[in-house]
Amino acid sequence: MKAVAAKITKGFHVGSLVEVVDNSGARLAKIIAVKRGKSRKGRQISCGVGDLIKVSVREGSQELRKNVFWAVIVRQKKPYRRATGERICFESNGIVLLKDEEGNPKGTQIKGPIAREAAERWPFVAKIASTIV
Secondary structure, X not given: OOOOOEEOOOOEEOOOEEEEOEOOOEEEEEEEEEOOOOOOOOOOOEEOOOOEEEEEEEEEOOOOOOOEEEEEEEEOXXXXXXXXXXXXXXXXXXXXXXXXXXXXXXXXXXXXXXXXXXXXXXXXXXXXXXXXX
16 A cells, blocks of 8 residues: 555544445445554544545445445545645545455445545546546
């Protein structure tokens, strides 16, 4: 996994409900784990744009509900700082469901823009994105 050239402020915790922004059939998912996340003992782990997470689908099609999938966070409302000094935030939070841990997306298109940091780290997700900000 490629490093991100930004100071990503972590905008989500384990247990957060997040909107799914691809056309996989899921609408709402709950974060249940963060892959390669760092934290202190006793502290709740957090995650931000470009992180690989494990989610449980809460709303959506019957085949996907109550199942666990890998996902990538592609946008967050919490502002974060890029290496150029600018701060960026989005109007909504969003994740993209993956078929496997390598980064192959489950859907075929993404609704709305995605962050450049997520696109650099996950090239297969960037291929199906309509806009990269």
